[in-house]
Amino acid sequence: MIHLGMHTDNWRTLSGNLEQAVRSAREHKLEFIEFGVLDGQDFIEGLGYSPAVSLDANPLKIRRELDKAGLRVSQIDAGFPITGPGGATYGVRYIQRAIQFAHLLGAPYVDTTDGGHKPPGYTDAEVLAITKQNYRLVLEWAEEFKVGVNVEPHGPYTTNPDIMDQILKFHDSSWIGVNFDTGNTFIAGQDPVAFVKRFADRIRHVHCKDVSQELCDAIRGGVTGIACSNAAIGEGVNSRNIHAIIKVLNGIGWDGVFSIECAGLNDTIRKSVEWLRKVKDEK
Numbered sequence: 670m671i672h673l674g675m676h677t678d679n680w681r682t683l684s685g686n687l688e689q690a691v692r693s694a695r696e697h698k699l700e701f702i703e704f705g706v707l708d709g710q711d712f713i714e715g716l717g718y719s720p721a722v723s724l725d726a727n728p729l730k731i732r733r734e735l736d737k738a739g740l741r742v743s744q745i746d747a748g749f750p751i752t753g754p755g756g757a758t759y760g761v762r763y764i765q766r767a768i769q770f771a772h773l774l775g776a777p778y779v780d781t782t783d784g785g786h787k788p789p790g791y792t793d794a795e796v797l798a799i800t801k802q803n804y805r806l807v808l809e810w811a812e813e814f815k816v817g818v819n820v821e822p823h824g825p826y827t828t829n830p831d832i833m834d835q836i837l838k839f840h841d842s843s844w845i846g847v848n849f850d851t852g853n854t855f856i857a858g859q860d861p862v863a864f865v866k867r868f869a870d871r872i873r874h875v876h877c878k879d880v881s882q883e884l885c886d887a888i889r890g891g892v893t894g895i896a897c898s899n900a901a902i903g904e905g906v907n908s909r910n911i912h913a914i915i916k917v918l919n920g921i922g923w924d925g926v927f928s929i930e931c932a933g934l935n936d937t938i939r940k941s942v943e944w945l946r947k948v949k950d951e952k
Contacts, residue, residue: 671915671949673942674701674743674926676876677720679897679933684718691738693933697942701743702735703780703928706770708749708763724766728773742776743926744819744848744874750784752826753796756803764818765810772814778874779816780848781807783824785894796826801839811844819848819873822864823894828857830867837871847871851911852878852898852930858890861910865917872923875914877945878930879905897930901937903944912948919951 675697677690687704694702705721713719722731735742747767751760760781767779788796804818811818820836822828827836837845849872854861865872880889881900885907888895898905918925927945931937 670924671918672700672743672926673929673945673949674699674703675929675938676746676897677702677704678746679929679931679938680720681896683933685720685933686717687720687722690720690933691735691740693935693938694740695738697938699942700741701926701928702740703742703744703746703926705746705748706767708766724770728770732774742771742774743928744778744780745771745774745776746780748780748782748821748823750824751781751803751807752783752800752824753788753791754799755784755788757799761803761806764807768807768810768814768816768818771816777817778819778846778848779811780819780821780874782821783826785824785892787825793826797832797835800826800836804836804839804845808840808842808844812842817844817846817873819846821848821853821876822850822857822859823853825893828854828859828893830859830864833868837868846873848874848876849914850876850878850894851907851914852876852880853894855880855907855910856885856889856895857893861907862913862917865914869917869921869923872918872925874925875927876930877902877911877927878907879903879911879941880907881905897932899932899937901931901940901944902929903948904940908944915948916951
């Protein structure tokens with residue numbers, strides 16, 4: 670069964686904060702919320718102009734507040750690139766801290782990805798060898814804390830289905846899965862429906878975003894990911910793919926969260942929720 674949630678990152682470009690996102694989720698009667706985390710302090714978050722949460726915050730207090738709002742955390746977004754040397758130096762520890770935070774928060778998953786560009790000066794083979802070791806270190810913590818690690822198609826490695834398959838097979842672990850992104854796969858020039866069919870048994874969580882015709886015409890095939898779409902879900906050129914993806918997942922009895930990623934404007938959120946509620950239970 671598909672459950673609906675939203676990513677607080679929808680408010681980042683609007684200088685919104687976590688409280689605004691939670692209020693919107695309650696107004697639209699959503700079940701889940703997802704947020705990104707900061708490793709340390711950030712003045713924008715401190716001033717209340719960011720929807721991210723510092724890993725220095727008290728996860729138990731946040732959990733109590735979300736319980737009062739009737740919301741559960743579907744996933745923590747710890748999307749600092751895990752690929753290559755930067756992932757080894759910064760990403761691994763960042764994700765390990767996010768796993769601890771998720772455990773205390775009661776969140777089942779932490780999201781990871783590869784970043785927008787390949788690390789300069791390294792061959793693909795070198796990057797993937799480092800990434801394999803990085804995931805080994807992260808999965809040790811995932812198993813200890815019982816928090817799944819999801820790989821999101823977002824960069825040049827993970828939006829390539831063959832390399833994504835290779836990454837998922839690095840380690841024989843039930844704690845690694847896929848956070849599928851409907852918008853990133855499409856904007857990267859891939860077929861999102863074929864992507865879902867290939868990895869359906871590994872998909873644990875979904876970032877759901879449409880793509881406007883203008884954005885598609887401007888950048889499709891030239892980039893590998895977008896934060897969110899200004900188009901409401903159901904109103905863009907990716908809506909047909911999203912509809913087909915829902916049918917594929919429903920057909921295998923998939924049970925998970927579609928985390929809405931669109932501009933955090935009330936009308937855009939409302940249209941997205943209404944469209945998804947209409948089609949999510951179709952067989």
